[in-house]
Amino acid sequence: xxxxIYLDYSATTPVDPRVAGKMIPYLTEHFGNPASRSxxxxxxxxxxxEEARANVAALVNCDAKDIVWTSGATESINLALKGAAExxxxxxxxxxxxxxxxKATLDTCRELERRGFEVTYLDVGTDGMLDLNxxxxxxxxxxxLVSVMFVNNEIGVVQDVAAIGEMCRKRGVLFxxxxxxxxGKCPIDLxxxxxxxxxxxxxxxxxxxxxxxxxxRRKPRVRLEAQIHGGxxxxxxxxxxxxxxxxxxxGEAFRIARLEMAAENERVRALRDKLLKGVQRMEEVFVNxxxxxxxxxNLNVSFNFVEGESLIMAVKDIAVxxxxxxxxxxxxxxxxxxxxGRSDELAHSSIRFTLGRFTTxxxxxxxxxxxxxxVAKLRELSPLWEMHKEGVDLNSVQWAAH
Amino acid sequence: MAYSDKVIDHYENPRNVGSFDKSDGSVGxxxxxxxxxxxxxxxxxxxxxxxxxxxxxxxxxxxxxxxASSSLVTEWVKGKRLxxxxxxxxxxxxxxxxxxPVKIHCSILAEDAIKAAVADYKxxxxxxxxxxxxxx
Numbered sequence: 001x002x003x004x005i006y007l008d009y010s011a012t013t014p015v016d017p018r019v020a021g022k023m024i025p026y027l028t029e030h031f032g033n034p035a036s037r038s039x040x041x042x043x044x045x046x047x048x049x050e051e052a053r054a055n056v057a058a059l060v061n062c063d064a065k066d067i068v069w070t071s072g073a074t075e076s077i078n079l080a081l082k083g084a085a086e087x088x089x090x091x092x093x094x095x096x097x098x099x100x101x102x103k104a105t106l107d108t109c110r111e112l113e114r115r116g117f118e119v120t121y122l123d124v125g126t127d128g129m130l131d132l133n134x135x136x137x138x139x140x141x142x143x144x145l146v147s148v149m150f151v152n153n154e155i156g157v158v159q160d161v162a163a164i165g166e167m168c169r170k171r172g173v174l175f176x177x178x179x180x181x182x183x184g185k186c187p188i189d190l191x192x193x194x195x196x197x198x199x200x201x202x203x204x205x206x207x208x209x210x211x212x213x214x215x216x217r218r219k220p221r222v223r224l225e226a227q228i229h230g231g232x233x234x235x236x237x238x239x240x241x242x243x244x245x246x247x248x249x250x251g252e253a254f255r256i257a258r259l260e261m262a263a264e265n266e267r268v269r270a271l272r273d274k275l276l277k278g279v280q281r282m283e284e285v286f287v288n289x290x291x292x293x294x295x296x297x298n299l300n301v302s303f304n305f306v307e308g309e310s311l312i313m314a315v316k317d318i319a320v321x322x323x324x325x326x327x328x329x330x331x332x333x334x335x336x337x338x339x340x341g342r343s344d345e346l347a348h349s350s351i352r353f354t355l356g357r358f359t360t361x362x363x364x365x366x367x368x369x370x371x372x373x374x375v376a377k378l379r380e381l382s383p384l385w386e387m388h389k390e391g392v393d394l395n396s397v398q399w400a401a402h
Numbered sequence: 403m404a405y406s407d408k409v410i411d412h413y414e415n416p417r418n419v420g421s422f423d424k425s426d427g428s429v430g431x432x433x434x435x436x437x438x439x440x441x442x443x444x445x446x447x448x449x450x451x452x453x454x455x456x457x458x459x460x461x462x463x464x465x466x467x468x469x470a471s472s473s474l475v476t477e478w479v480k481g482k483r484l485x486x487x488x489x490x491x492x493x494x495x496x497x498x499x500x501x502x503p504v505k506i507h508c509s510i511l512a513e514d515a516i517k518a519a520v521a522d523y524k525x526x527x528x529x530x531x532x533x534x535x536x537x538x
Contacts, residue, residue: 179530185527305463306463307440307441307463307464307465307468308466309440310413310464310465310466310469311463313405313413313465333440343437343438344437344438344439344440345438346464348437348438348440352468380419381416381419381461381462381463381469382461382462382463383433383442383443383444383461383462383463384437384442384463385463386421386444386461389426394437399436399437399442400434400435400436
């Protein structure tokens with residue numbers, strides 16, 4: 001077993017060696033510009049790009065013509081939200097999203113507010129799930145778009161995209177879904193889902209960084225104002241020479257995901273459950289987010305009375321991420337956990353483990369032992385743990401906030 | 403983020419971890435910070451009759467820099483008079499540990515913890531003195 005152990009698959013995944021193998025010839029041999037219509041170099045590249053488009057479409061069951069290549073999910077989200085807002089602004093200037101969305105969505109919404117649009121940021125329940133009644137109540141006559149993520153990056157909860165889609169379609173509102181964390185983890189059927197726009201990323205699904213896609217439905221047709229101009233590639237939605245090797249990468253990654261998703265999910269779920277059972281042998285360990293409506297890859301837990309950043313420093317052998325952001329001047333813990341109504345202390349004590357294709361049982365066993373030892377050590381150092389053990393209710397203490 | 407070697411050393415081998423009995427007359431206890439902010443420091447000093455700090459203990463909930471700052475000050479206060487200890491500045495702590503700007507608050511908290519412990523001891527002592535006078 002090699003150390004450190006990678007348990008941060010939601011940050012990024014390694015490129016699957018099969019994907020890398022397929023990409024390389026498109027850097028050296030088949031380097032043509034897919035827009036070159038006049039020779040074989042161009043034709044070969046175009047053929048690869050279209051094969052990839054078909055593979056991406058197959059994973060999410062849509063028409064390949066509905067897929068637009070981008071540089072990643074962040075660009076896809078920017079194009080979807082800004083593009084739709086700008087195109088439909090005569091119809092209305094109101095958008096709805098959720099407080100636990102990725103910054104790619106939230107920061108784009110902030111920018112739209114600066115441009116004169118109005119955005120409603122919906123709360124979630126303590127389990128991270130969006131209450132559909134709350135959404136229904138938020139939709140107005142001038143609402144043009146709702147944006148909700150399929151799978152949350154921090155806590156892994158899966159929103160009811162099908163029901164939200166029905167609601168939006170009925171009310172005549174466009175629906176964008178950020179699926180960066182969903183591909184290869186949740187079945188996605190765009191022929192059944194009433195989704196108008198969907199963003200994808202390659203590097204969360206064993207493809208390369210720097211490439212993604214946006215699904216733009218043609219039936220019923222969705223219009224967008226392009227955000228990048230210069231050549232009219234990709235049905236005019238996104239100009240710029242296509243990065244053939246990257247596109248080949250996302251295509252192969254999504255092809256493998258389609259074939260292996262079911263078996264991989266079961267294997268990863270067993271490992272995740274083992275990890276959860278292992279850490280739950282300690283006291284005062286809390287799971288953040290709904291445990292059932294959740295991808296099997298994610299475990300987000302708070303180790304009460306231990307601060308997350310110090311725990312991450314202690315578990316050098318494991319690559320994980322923390323909901324605590326003590327490095328920022330504001331000392332704000334994760335906004336996602338705060339939106340769940342988690343106390344600041346529990347939010348500061350959270351660790352996100354995300355498992356994936358190359359995680360082994362041996363690694364999970366090692367992680368459980370390693371983290372248990374370090375939590376015990378840090379609790380010995382913690383005045384809060386001492387007070388808890390003495391029976392002091394920490395909420396009754398008057399803290400001097402700083 | 404990268405930590406300095408000194409932070410790592412104090413974090414991995416923290417000095418003087420533990421607790422004294424709060425109710426002991428020779429002990430001063432300072433507890434500063436708040437769980438909501440992500441750090442809480444408890445610093446205790448044991449003071450002899452000459453007003454010299456003989457021993458110190460700490461417990462800290464917080465990031466590595468917070469743990470290192472409090473570990474460091476337990477070393478520094480030992481052997482100091484109360485008024486000397488209360489003069490330790492956060493800038494000295496930050497310099498010794500090479501704390502980056504985002505971690506300066508950890509050193510401020512450690513300075514506050516010493517001041518609070520000294521104040522607690524003095525307060526206790528003032529009360530004891532008045533009681534002694536009353537008895538007399």
